[in-house]
């Protein structure tokens with residue numbers, strides 16, 4: 001039984017039926033159209049994902065920190081309706097209802113009814129709270145021919161930290177994210193990577209307008225918009241209690257330093273479905289000791305981002321994007337590769353000035369101290 005049919009729950013329901021499992025899925029809005037623009041590194045996506053779920057592909061996205069970095073790693077924007085439809089729910093028993101409580105072998109519905117199952121997976125999305133850091137962004141959709149020159153001729157800016165968005169020196173920084181949605185439209189998003197509290201959407205909208213106007217793109221106010229706000233953290237599932245297995249952003253599968261979770265959930269859906277078929281522990285399958293250790297290091301990365309002074313942000317990312325792309329991939333995408341993650345962090349550390357190294361050391365020590373209690377940073 002799966003509670004929640006967002007990208008994570010729907011992918012899992014779909015892959016479970018592909019493996020011949022009986023699936024009951026519950027969601028108060030099981031067929032509501034998804035609206036966010038989901039993107040991922042192409043190499044993170046599972047081979048079973050249909051080609052037509054990919055709306056656009058950029059071979060070499062670019063980042064600007066204190067200089068330009070061409071990232072030799074293809075990046076894809078998913079077609080949101082295409083993704084939703086391709087995760088076919090034929091064969092899944094879908095019930096429109098709100099799950100009020102989730103336990104290892106049963107759920108309690110909002111009506112009070114109790115429903116039992118051999119395996120219960122909680123994929124109800126991340127829970128917001130004032131103490132949990134969030135990512136925020138404000139985006140506009142603009143015709144490609146209006147922006148192409150202003151963006152230096154590049155197709156996609158993974159991160160552009162250029163300080164032309166009206167931010168004063170002491171204020172937290174935000175960056176511009178630009179991706180093509182199709183042949184004609186581009187999404188331009190002013191993004192607060194992570195904050196506690198994160199920058200509010202009005203401020204991001206103001207910065208986006210200032211930045212784009214300086215680049216000759218004058219918004220009319222009629223453009224379609226995308227508003228982004230989500231928590232980047234959820235408690236790491238624990239072996240100590242008798243909880244249901246949590247999956248997707250609910251189950252700490254989001255990278256806390258980037259806010260990405262969709263590709264990880266898609267990629268792990270088969271692993272979880274196979275573990276159910278084999279009647280294995282889902283928790284031990286997904287949260288190996290190595291995955292837990294990598295997650296703790298990612299939390300240290302999140303703490304570092306939260307502690308960096310505004311003027312240090314761009315140079316910190318300059319160190320990161322100077323890494324060879326396979327080392328970047330390990331840091332960003334390999335959630336079960338502890339030696340690789342340690343090497344990636346050591347290489348960034350070696351390149352940082354002493355003031356930023358102190359922040360990384362303090363963040364790593366504090367992540368170690370609070371291991372097991374990581375829902376609040």
Ligand SMILES: Cc1cc2nc3c(=O)[nH]c(=O)nc-3n(C[C@H](O)[C@H](O)[C@H](O)COP(=O)(O)OP(=O)(O)OC[C@H]3O[C@@H](n4cnc5c(N)ncnc54)[C@H](O)[C@@H]3O)c2cc1C
Pocket residue numbers: 003004005006007008009026027028029035036037038039040097098099100123124125126226227228229230247248249250259260261262263265
């Ligand atoms: C605008 C936006 C853009 C984003 N872009 C990206 C991106 O490019 N790449 C990326 O990797 N991530 C992105 N994210 C972050 C994150 O990956 C997404 O939030 C993603 O939707 C998480 O998927 P999920 O299935 O874990 O949770 P959700 O998408 O939150 O789905 C949760 C599901 O559970 C259901 N539910 C909730 N409560 C209950 C209940 N009580 N009982 C039963 N069902 C319930 C909901 O109806 C929903 O269907 C973005 C987020 C936003 C908001």
